[in-house]
């Protein structure tokens with residue numbers, strides 16, 4: 001009998017918990033984070049995530065910032081530490097990920113992080129910036145729906161920074177976003193990943 005393979009974007013991963021510590025090493029931060037099976041990047045911080053954290057502009061100093069699809073929180077915790085005057089929403093459908101992001105933020109003394117499932121984010125909230133290593137593996141249609149749910153919640157003039165692997169469709173995603181009326185720039189290309197900057201077209 002074949003055992004169904006768990007996916008990191010399930011609400012409650014079926015795979016048993018096996019916590020492990022991973023290192024997030026950046027020029028300005030060196031943190032130990034708790035990861036787990038059933039959560040993206042459980043064996044180490046993802047290369048795309050590192051590219052985003054090294055190449056995207058610093059977060060705004062104040063206001064509401066979203067880490068869309070936070071996993072165990074490497075992006076949210078970094079944003080919060082880099083912008084202590086801002087408030088960072090770490091949002092994920094995976095409840096194990098949300099718990100880890102909450103614990104990792106507390107351990108990193110990033111009290112300006114709220115870890116939440118998508119339905120827990122107030123509907124009227126608008127963001128100064130969005131950062132995401134989006135869940136490309138959910139498939140094109142769910143990914144597009146996810147982005148269309150959240151990108152319109154950017155404040156006027158604000159930007160989203162998305163990291164996507166080139167061979168997982170970064171260029172076609174950029175083209176699709178432009179077709180939806182966003183202004184899209186390929187900000188950086190590093191190690192097989194692109195960092196896209198996405199803004200509402202003026």
Ligand SMILES: C[S@@+](CC[C@H](N)C(=O)[O-])C[C@H]1O[C@@H](n2cnc3c(N)ncnc32)[C@H](O)[C@@H]1O
Pocket residue numbers: 008009010039040041045046049068069070071072073074075091092093094097118133134135136138146
């Ligand atoms: C590529 S992983 C990135 C995780 C984390 N930000 C990191 O850099 O390690 C994408 C994340 O998006 C989450 N995700 C999938 N569908 C989602 C949805 N509809 N809403 C919010 N998060 C979602 C997945 O559970 C996963 O944790």
